[in-house]
Amino acid sequence: MMSEGETTPPSHRPIAVIDDDLGVRAALCNLLDSAGHRHCSFDGGEDFLTSTCLPVAACAIVDLNLPEMSGFELAEQLRSLRPDLPVLFISAQVTPLQRQRATAMGMALLVKPVDADTLLVLLTSTLLYGPP
Amino acid sequence: MPSDPCPADDDALLHALRELSALLDPVLLKPALTRALCQLAGARRCLLVRHEAGLTLIEAEARRDGMAVCNNKDHCIAGPDDLHTATLTLRLSHRGQARGELLLYYDAPPAAAMTRCAHHLAAHAAVALANAADHAQALLEKEQLLCAERELRTSQELLKQGERFNHAGSMRYLVREDLMFCSDELCRIYGLPPGRNCITYDEFASIMHPDDRQEVIETVNAAVAMGGTIRVEHRICRQDTGEVRYLSGIGKPVWVDGTFTEYVGTATDITVRRQAEYAIRAAQVDMERVSRANTVGQLTASIAHEINQPLMSIVSNAGASLRWLNRPVPELEHARAGLRDIISEGQRAGGIISSLQNLTRNRAPQFERLNLAALIRHTLTLSRSELEQREVHLSLSLPPAEVHVLGDTVQLQQVLLNLVVNAIDAMAAVPENARTLNIGVSCCNEQRVKVEIQDSGEGIAADAMPHIFDAVYTTKENGMGMGLAICRSIIETHRGRLRVEAAQPQGTVFSFDLPRVP
Numbered sequence: 001m002m003s004e005g006e007t008t009p010p011s012h013r014p015i016a017v018i019d020d021d022l023g024v025r026a027a028l029c030n031l032l033d034s035a036g037h038r039h040c041s042f043d044g045g046e047d048f049l050t051s052t053c054l055p056v057a058a059c060a061i062v063d064l065n066l067p068e069m070s071g072f073e074l075a076e077q078l079r080s081l082r083p084d085l086p087v088l089f090i091s092a093q094v095t096p097l098q099r100q101r102a103t104a105m106g107m108a109l110l111v112k113p114v115d116a117d118t119l120l121v122l123l124t125s126t127l128l129y130g131p132p
Numbered sequence: 133m134p135s136d137p138c139p140a141d142d143d144a145l146l147h148a149l150r151e152l153s154a155l156l157d158p159v160l161l162k163p164a165l166t167r168a169l170c171q172l173a174g175a176r177r178c179l180l181v182r183h184e185a186g187l188t189l190i191e192a193e194a195r196r197d198g199m200a201v202c203n204n205k206d207h208c209i210a211g212p213d214d215l216h217t218a219t220l221t222l223r224l225s226h227r228g229q230a231r232g233e234l235l236l237y238y239d240a241p242p243a244a245a246m247t248r249c250a251h252h253l254a255a256h257a258a259v260a261l262a263n264a265a266d267h268a269q270a271l272l273e274k275e276q277l278l279c280a281e282r283e284l285r286t287s288q289e290l291l292k293q294g295e296r297f298n299h300a301g302s303m304r305y306l307v308r309e310d311l312m313f314c315s316d317e318l319c320r321i322y323g324l325p326p327g328r329n330c331i332t333y334d335e336f337a338s339i340m341h342p343d344d345r346q347e348v349i350e351t352v353n354a355a356v357a358m359g360g361t362i363r364v365e366h367r368i369c370r371q372d373t374g375e376v377r378y379l380s381g382i383g384k385p386v387w388v389d390g391t392f393t394e395y396v397g398t399a400t401d402i403t404v405r406r407q408a409e410y411a412i413r414a415a416q417v418d419m420e421r422v423s424r425a426n427t428v429g430q431l432t433a434s435i436a437h438e439i440n441q442p443l444m445s446i447v448s449n450a451g452a453s454l455r456w457l458n459r460p461v462p463e464l465e466h467a468r469a470g471l472r473d474i475i476s477e478g479q480r481a482g483g484i485i486s487s488l489q490n491l492t493r494n495r496a497p498q499f500e501r502l503n504l505a506a507l508i509r510h511t512l513t514l515s516r517s518e519l520e521q522r523e524v525h526l527s528l529s530l531p532p533a534e535v536h537v538l539g540d541t542v543q544l545q546q547v548l549l550n551l552v553v554n555a556i557d558a559m560a561a562v563p564e565n566a567r568t569l570n571i572g573v574s575c576c577n578e579q580r581v582k583v584e585i586q587d588s589g590e591g592i593a594a595d596a597m598p599h600i601f602d603a604v605y606t607t608k609e610n611g612m613g614m615g616l617a618i619c620r621s622i623i624e625t626h627r628g629r630l631r632v633e634a635a636q637p638q639g640t641v642f643s644f645d646l647p648r649v650p
Contacts, residue, residue, distance in 0.1 A: 021441045023477050027448035030470050034455035034463075065437070092440035093433055113443035116451020 013058035015123065017041040018048050018074065019090070020067050024112070028061060035120050045074030049081070057085060058127055061119075064091035064098060064109075072101060086126045090114055145249065148172055149256050158264040163203040165257045166194035169236060170201040173250035177237040179218075180257075181210050183230075188215060191232065210235075220247065222254035226262040292316060299401035305333075305383070306394045307356065312336055321377065321401050323370030341367035341376060343525055352383075359385045359392050365402070367520075378406040413517050438484045442477040449473045497540035497625055501649055504537050504573060504581060505530045511548040512571075515556070522556050523564040529572045535581050537646045539626050547619045547630075551585040551642050554615065558589030558640060570641075581648050586641035591634055600632055 015032050019025045020043045032039040040053035044066055048054060060078065064071035075087050089102050089109040102109035108122060148168050155161040162180050169178040180192040188210040194203050218235035219242065225231060234254050236242075242250070292315070295301055301318025305311070314322065314329050322339050324331065340348055344366035355362040362383035367376050383397030453470035456463040508530070512519075519526055537544075552569065559567040570586040592600060601620045616630075623630040628646045635641040 021445070023445035023473070023480065024441055024448070027445040027452070027470075027473060027477070030466070030473070031448040031452040031455075034452035034466065034470075090444070092437040092444065112440040113447040116448055116454075119448075120451070 012038065013056055014038040014040045014053055016048055016053055016057040016060040018043075018045055018060060018066065018071075019063040020044060020065075021063070024063070031116055031120070037123070045069040045071070045077070048074070049077060054082065057082070059086045059088065059123060061088045061090060061123075064089055065093070072098075072105075075105060075107065086130060088119075088122065088126065145172060145252065148253075152256065152260050153263075155260065156264050156267040158261070158268055161260055161264045162192035163194065165234070165253075165260070166192045167201050167203060169234060169250060169253055170194045170196040173236065173253055174238070174242060174246045175219075175236040175250070176239055179210065179214060179235040180232060181235060182232040190214070220250055222250060224254060224258040224261060226258040229262065231258045231261045231265075300398050301400075302396070302398045303383075304394055304396050308393055318399055321370075321379070321399060322368065323372035323375070325372070339368045339371055341369055343367070355383070356385075356395070359387070361385075362395070362397065377401055378403045410517050410521055414521075435484075439481055442481040442484070445477040446474050446481075449477070497543050497622075499538050499540060501536050502539050502541060502544070504535045504583070504646075507541065507544060508548060508571060508573070508583070511545050511552065514545075514549060515552050518553070518556055519569065522560070522567065524556055524559060524567040524569050527568060527570045529570070531573055531575060535573060535575060536649050537581060537626075538649045539646065540622075543622045544626070547622050547644070548583075548585075550615045550619050554642075555585055555587035555589070555640075558587045558591075561590055562588060562638075575648070576645065579648055580645050582643055582645045584641055584643040586635050586639060588635070588639040591638055592632070592640050597632065597634075601630070 015037050017025055017028045017032070017039055018041070019028065022043070025041050025043065029039050029041050040051065040057070042048040042051065042053075045062070046069055048060070062071045062074055066074070069077075071089055071091070075089075078085055078087060087105075087107045089107055090112055091098065091109065092112040094109060094111050099109055108126075110119065110122070148171070152161065152164060152168060155164055166178040166180050169175050174196075176196055178194045179190050181188045181190055183189075190208050190210050192203060194201050214235065217237060219238040220234075220236040222234040222236070223230065224233060234250075234257065236250055238246075291302075295315055295317035299317070299321065301321050302315045303318055304313045306313075310332050312331050312333065312335075314324065314331065316329070319326075319329050322331075337345055337349060348364050348366045351364050352362050354360070362381065364381045365379070366381070367378055369376055378401070379399045380402045381397060381399040383395045385392035386394050386396055449470040453467040453474070456467040456470065508528075512526070512528070518524075552571075555569050559569075566588055568588045570584070572584045572586075574582050574584070576582050601616050620630040623644045623646075626646055628644050630642065630644040632640060632642050
C-alpha cells in the first residue's frame with residue numbers, strides 16, 4: 001500500500017470526505033472537483049474504514065460531530081490503520097476542549113463555514129508537506 | 133345491778149362541756165358525746181344515731197358498767213329493739229339543722245336532775261357536732277384548694293416549658309386599659325428588660341420593625357374594631373439587642389356576654405423557619421440563573437451548529453462555482469449545479485431561523501381589565517423575601533381609588549418584577565440604611581396612569597443611559613441584556629412607553645404609562 005502511495009502522485013489519489021450532512025458533503029466534493037482533486041465521501045466513519053478508499057486516500061476531511069463514531073474516534077483508528085494519512089477536522093461548533101484535543105493530535109481543526117480558498121490551500125500544503 | 137350514779141355537779145358538767153368543745157374531729161367527738169351522757173346523765177347505754185335513707189345508723193355507742201364507761205360498736209344499723217327500748221330520745225338540732233338523735237337507756241326512770249343534765253348535754257352536743265362538721269368541711273376545702281394550687285403550678289410550669297421549647301410566647305391584651313401582659317417567653321422574644329411583663333400598645337408598636345409597623349397596626353386595628361381574629365407575620369427589632377426576628381402572631385378576642393374587653397394570643401418566633409425558606413429560595417434563584425445560562429449556552433450552540441452547516445455548504449459551493457467558471461474553458465453546467473445548491477442551502481438556513489423563531493416566539497398577550505394596585509401588590513409578594521433579605525426599605529404610594537388598566541397579567545407582572553429586581557440589584561453597593569425602593573402610581577389624567585419604580589442605587593452611567601433598552605446590552609456581570617428590551621416591547625404592546633431617568637438625589641427611576649379603563 002505504501003509503495004502504491006509513493007508511486008501515485010498526490011493529486012491522483014482521492015481525498016476522503018466524512019460528514020453526515022448531505023449538503024456539506026456534496027458541496028465539499030464539488031469544491032474538490034473544481035480544484036481537480038479526486039474524492040470519495042461517506043456519511044460516517046464506519047463506512048470509510050471498510051471502504052476501498054481507505055488504503056488509497058491522500059487526506060481525510062473529517063467532521064467532528066458524526067452520528068455514531070465521533071471524528072476523534074475515527075482519527076484514533078486511522079492512526080493505527082493509516083499512520084501516514086493526514087486528517088483535517090471540520091466542525092460547525094468547536095469547544096475549547098475539542099480544539100485542545102485536535103492540537104494534541106497534531107491535526108488542523110477548521111470551523112464551519114470554512115473559507116473555500118483556505119481549505120484548498122491547507123489541503124495542498126498538507127498533501128505536499130504533511131500536516132501543518 | 134350497778135348502783136345509780138349521782139347526778140353530775142356543775143363543776144364536772146362544765147369540765148365535760150369544755151372538753152367536748154375542744155374536740156373538733158367528728159370521729160373523736162361522737163364517742164366522747166355518748167360517753168359523757170353515760171357518765172354525767174347516768175344512762176346505762178347511750179346511742180348517737182343519724183337517720184339516712186330510711187335507716188337509722190348508729191354513729192357512736194357507750195355503755196356503763198358500774199363506774200366504767202366504754203364505747204363499743206359504731207356505724208351499724210340500729211334495730212327495732214334499739215329504737216323501742218330507749219328511755220329518752222333527744223333530738224339534736226342546731227340553727228334549724230338536724231344533727232341526729234341521742235338515745236338514752238336507763239334501768240329505772242331517771243331522776244329529774246339526770247334528765248335535765250341529759251338535755252343540757254344534748255343541746256351542747258348539737259352545737260359541738262355542727263362545729264366539728266363545719267371544721268371538717270373547712271379542712272376538706274383547704275385540702276382541695278392546696279391540691280388545685282399544686283395542679284395550677286404544675287400546668288403553669290408545663291406551659292412555660294412548652295413556650296420555651298416552641299419559642300412561642302403568649303399574651304393578654306386588655307383593650308380598655310391598653311395593657312399587654314406578656315408571658316416570660318414573650319418577654320424573652322421581645323427582649324424586654326427583666327421584670328417588665330406589661331407593656332402598652334405603643335411600646336409593642338415600637339418593638340416592631342419599622343418597615344412592618346404600619347401594616348401590622350392597620351391589620352390589628354381593623355381586627356379589634358370588629359372583634360375579629362388577628363393574624364400577622366412581621367419582624368421585630370429586639371428591644372435589648374436590636375436583633376431582627378420574624379414572628380407569627382395570632383390573637384382572639386375573649387367574648388363575655390356579647391362583648392369583649394381583652395384579646396389573648398400567642399407570638400411564635402419563626403426566624404429559623406423563615407431563614408430556611410429564604411435559603412431554599414436563594415438556592416432556587418441560583419439554580420434558575422445557572423439553568424438559564426445553560427439554556428442560553430445550549431441554544432447558542434444549537435443555533436451555531438444548525439446554521440453553520442448550510443453556510444459551509446454555501447461557501448464551498450460558491451468557491452467551487454468560481455473555480456468552474458475560472459477554468460480556461462468554463463464548466464458552466466458544474467457552476468450552475470453549485471449555484472442551485474447555494475439557493476437550496478440558503479433556503480435551508482432560512483427555514484432553520486424561522487423554526488427557531490416559532491420556538492421562542494411568545495404567545496399573543498391576553499388583554500383583560502386589571503386592578504393596577506392589586507397587580508403591584510401581588511408582584512411585591514413575589515419579591516418580598518428578596519426585599520427583606522437585601523434590607524431594602526419599601527415605600528409604596530398607591531392612589532386611594534382603584535385604577536384599572538387593560539393588559540396581560542403575566543406580561544405586566546414580568547415588567548414589574550424585572551424593574552423591581554433591577555432596582556434591588558442597583559442598590560447592592562449602597563449602605564443598607566440607604567436602600568429605598570419607591571413604587572408610585574399617579575393618574576396623569578382621566579385617560580392615562582403612570583407607574584414609577586425608583587431606587588436609591590448608584591445610578592446608571594450617562595454613557596450607558598442611551599443603550600439601556602438595547603437588546604443584548606447589559607451592565608450586570610451575569611445579565612443577558614434582554615430584560616429591559618423585553619420590558620419596553622411589552623409596554624409598547626400595551627400602548628405605553630417605558631422611560632428611564634436619573635433620580636434625585638441619587639438612583640434611577642423607571643416609569644411607564646398605560647391607558648386607563650373605567
